[in-house]
Amino acid sequence: RTVYVNGEYLPETEATVSIFDRGFLMADGVYEVTSVLDGKLIDFDGHLARLERSLTELDMDKPDQFDELLEIHRELVRLNGIEEGMIYLQVTRGAPGDRDFAFPDAETTRPTLVLFTQNKPGLADSPAAKTGIKVIAIDDIRWGRRDIKTVQLLYPSMGKMMAKKAGCDDAWMVEDGFVTEGTSNNAYIVKGGRIITRQLSNDILHGITRAAVLRFAREAQMEVEERPFTIEEAQEADEAFVTSASTFVFPVIEVDGVTLGDGTPGPVARRLREIYLDESRKSAV
Ligand code: PLP
Numbered sequence: 001r002t003v004y005v006n007g008e009y010l011p012e013t014e015a016t017v018s019i020f021d022r023g024f025l026m027a028d029g030v031y032e033v034t035s036v037l038d039g040k041l042i043d044f045d046g047h048l049a050r051l052e053r054s055l056t057e058l059d060m061d062k063p064d065q066f067d068e069l070l071e072i073h074r075e076l077v078r079l080n081g082i083e084e085g086m087i088y089l090q091v092t093r094g095a096p097g098d099r100d101f102a103f104p105d106a107e108t109t110r111p112t113l114v115l116f117t118q119n120k121p122g123l124a125d126s127p128a129a130k131t132g133i134k135v136i137a138i139d140d141i142r143w144g145r146r147d148i149k150t151v152q153l154l155y156p157s158m159g160k161m162m163a164k165k166a167g168c169d170d171a172w173m174v175e176d177g178f179v180t181e182g183t184s185n186n187a188y189i190v191k192g193g194r195i196i197t198r199q200l201s202n203d204i205l206h207g208i209t210r211a212a213v214l215r216f217a218r219e220a221q222m223e224v225e226e227r228p229f230t231i232e233e234a235q236e237a238d239e240a241f242v243t244s245a246s247t248f249v250f251p252v253i254e255v256d257g258v259t260l261g262d263g264t265p266g267p268v269a270r271r272l273r274e275i276y277l278d279e280s281r282k283s284a285v
Contacts, residue, residue, distance in 0.1 A: 002079040004072055004115040007065060009079065012116065021112055023092030025099055027152040029112075030054040031090040033245050034073065036082050036117075037124055037277075040284035041073055043245065046208035047089075054148045055091065061106050063091050063113035070285070076117050084123040086246055089115045090151060124248070124277055132253035132265040133169035133242070137231045138162055140173035140180045147202045156183035168254070170242070175203065178228035185244035186210040187252075189229055189237035190268045196237075199226035209243040209276070216275045222268070231256050239266025248280075249273035 005015045023029035032051050035042040048069060055062055065072060073087050092112045096104035138159050143152070159171035160183050172187050173180045180198065181187050186207040188197040195217055200206050217224055234240055239260055240252035249272050251265030260266070 001117065002076065003117075004076055004113070006063075006113055009075065015114075017112055017114065018095035020097060020099065021092055021095040022104075023090065023112060023151060027150060028058075028060075029090055029092030029151045030058065030060070030149050031088065031151050032149065034087045034089070035123065035245050035248075036077055036085050036087060037281055037284060039077055039083050040281075041070075041077070041087070042280045042284050043208045043212060044070060044073065044285050046211060047245070050149060050206065050208060051089070051091070054150070057145070057148045058093075058150075059103070060091065060093050061111050063111045065113055072115060076115055080117045080119065082117050082119055083121065085120040086118045086123075087115060088118065089113075092151075123246075126247070126250075128169065128247070128250050129273060130265070132251035132263075132269075134163075134167070134254035135170045135172045135182065135240075135242075135252055135256070136163050136166050136168045137174050137179075137256040138171045140175040142173070145202055146180070146204055147200075147206055149205060159183040172231070172234075172255070174231060177230055179231060179234065180204050182242045182244075185242035185247060185250070187234075188241050188243070189234045190239040190241075190266060191233075191237050193238075193268070194223040194225055195268065196225045196227060196229050198228050207243055207245075209245050209248065212280060213243050213249060213272055213276055216279055217272060220271075220275065235260070239269055241266075241269035241272070243276075248276050 001012045003012045003015045032047045034047045094109040094111050096109045163171045181204045234255045235258040242250050251269035
């Protein structure tokens, strides 16, 4: 596989980053994951805009190649022959010569930029989209700026492992009695045809797929209510689903041990998946 590091396309075995990199030492970095369908990038503009916002919120410089990111994404897709899959991008505050809590001087330390592809044939046709997924509930003990897409992913990783241990697929995190989001996706329930999902704030990541799905839902005259909901409310819902760049829309068929409806993907989730895939393929770049 060919990867990209700070201006160079390299075989993955030759790509290196300093041990002093603040991404490695302090999780001082942000990332984006963009899907590829038919060899094209899905929702690229949204991911680029959120990357810029994450950098601004952390007072981190843009990488020197920021304005070339579309070409870099396209070149990696081409070099690796990706038809369906993902591109992972990470920017860190770079590698000063020493470890220090204070941010390094922007004159001497430039951000580190890394991109690599993940080939996922069949991404749009995933079995989980047909069967639906099961989620458990766990406490949300993450930091208070979940709107910034940082590489601090230890707790979400632990949540995923707790779900696996419980024979489930993912975890919905709960804070002050209300669901925030999934470990790596935004969470929704459907009641009487109305789509309910937590409103945007610093408590959740502002999902790029969320924005698109809610726009398509409104365009299709579906009702959308942006407010927090509880696990109990989810367990009594007609259906539920999650969205993310790497899964698009996945129906949820079980919430913390309670089966929703007849235990099969609901019509709203299935329809939104179809609309999202159709529309985002059309606008892919
Ligand atoms: N919420 C969290 C915590 C995530 O990690 C992700 C994606 O990785 C999402 C939501 C979904 O965001 P997007 O649709 O931009 O992939």
